[in-house]
Structures are given as structure tokens and as C-alpha cells.
Amino acid sequence: MYERKTLPNLNCGLDLIGEVLYGKWKIRLLWFISQGHQRPSELQRKIPDATRRVLNIQLNELEDHELITKKIYPVMPPKVEYSLTDFGKTLIPVISALGTWGDKNEEHLRSVILRRLEA
């Protein structure tokens, strides 16, 4: 595994939340889990642009940060279900606010983002 060479900043609330939410797919993972998509293969289908590998890594981090828990059913073929912890649940309204803002401003955002990419 990759080992950090520099310590993260943990000064304020923004640093702290950043530390657990940074990661390309983490917010979406939390969101889809909150929507009832609990199994890894379901999440993978919901987020087809991510590779399975990265989803696993980010799920592990979310688990380490106690935002989700993992239940492994000892059956074959394997069955695993992720759920939000109570702590993780408190984050959903915040994520929802992010998504709502993005949706509300979709057109404008799309245009400024694309303009910058093409420039």
C-alpha cells in the first residue's frame, strides 16, 4: 500500500471532512449506499466509470473512517453488504446539499467547466 510522506492538515472542520471525503468516488459511494445499493457489484454497476479496484480501496477507507460498515456473509458465491453507520448517516444531508446545488446549477456548471477544458 502507498505510504504517505506528508501529514494531512487537521486544523479545522473543513480539513477534517476533506480528509474523509476526498477520493474521486467516495461521495457517490456514500450516496448510493444510502439509497439502498449495498452490494459491491451493485455499486460497481451504479458507478461504471470507476474500476472495481478503486471502489474497493475507497470502500475500505470509508470503513476505516467509520462512515460505513461491512457485513460479510459466509456463503458461496460471496455476499457482502455495506451499510452506513449512524455516524455516516449524519453526513447524508450534507452530501445531499452538495448534489442539490450541483443539480440546480447544472447548466451553468456544465458550461463553465467545458469552456475551461477547451480553452
Add this chain to the structure above:
Amino acid sequence: MYERKTLPNLNCGLDLIGEVLYGKWKIRLLWFISQGHQRPSELQRKIPDATRRVLNIQLNELEDHELITKKIYPVMPPKVEYSLTDFGKTLIPVISALGTWGDKNEEHLRSVILRRLEA
């Protein structure tokens, strides 16, 4: 400048907001600007862990994404002031929600983050 080799996902609101907020210091920049710290050197003092270079780059991105505007006063020594656009202002409550959640859960967050770092 670095040129992207892959296109970002712009499917949903979460993708869109992510595209304009990702960047180690962007949220803090928006926050401090909203608090009245408008000049580059002030922002640098508020965020001493970032190098001046990165702050400039991220400020430019925020400007391209129309979240902030830049006023250059033609005086010497130079004077520059950043302000939130009306669009940028709509983001402040969302950022505030992030910070509040982080502050409220500070102890728990600090402990799980540090635990993972040391493991």
C-alpha cells in the same frame, strides 16, 4: 500548463460540484474570501500550508469557473482583490454545512483519521 488526458464525468450534480470544488485549497479559499479576506497575500497568510503558486492556480480555476472575480488595481505596488460572484455566494451555505459537520464531529474525525494513518 498541464493538459488533461481524460475527460471528467459530468453526469450528475455531484460530479459537477466536484469538478469546481476539487483542489486541496479551493473550499478554504472560497470560505476566506467570503469572510472578507480578499487579497492574495491575506489569503496566503490565512493558509500558510499552501504555497503561493498553488493558491494562484486554484484562484485562477475558481475564476474560470465563475465562482470569484478578480479586480486588479493599476497601482504600484500591485493590488488585487478577489470577490465572490453572485453564483459563488450561493455556494457558501453548502461550504458552511461541510465545515459545521466537520467541527461538530471533530474529535471522532481526528481519532479515526489518525488511527488510519498510524496503522
Add this chain to the structure above:
DNA sequence: GCAATAGGGGATAAATTTATCCCTATCTGA
């Protein structure tokens, strides 16, 4: 003249994050 302040950016190195590729295991259905 030199240092400090103010603001900015090119070139490059280092750090970090994502993606790719490949391998493990077992069961079901064609």
C-alpha cells in the same frame, strides 16, 4: 544599492491518486 512588499508565472520534481493487469476462490447454468 539591498531588502521587503505586492503580485504573477514557467519549468520541473515530488507526491498522491487512479487505472490496468493479473491471480485467487467457489458455485450455477448452458
Add this chain to the structure above:
DNA sequence: TCAGATAGGGATAAATTTATCCCCTATTGC
């Protein structure tokens, strides 16, 4: 028996982001 579903991870490459270093403008104060 081979394909596909299910879940997971090591090793490594590629992409991306941050950091470092150095250079520029011009003014004020020592």
C-alpha cells in the same frame, strides 16, 4: 467443461495534483 457472477488484492503504470525553485515588475525605506 467453460463462461459468468461474486468478492478481493498485489504489483505496477499512468495520470493528476502539489510543491519547489527561480525569474519578472516597481516602489518604499534603510
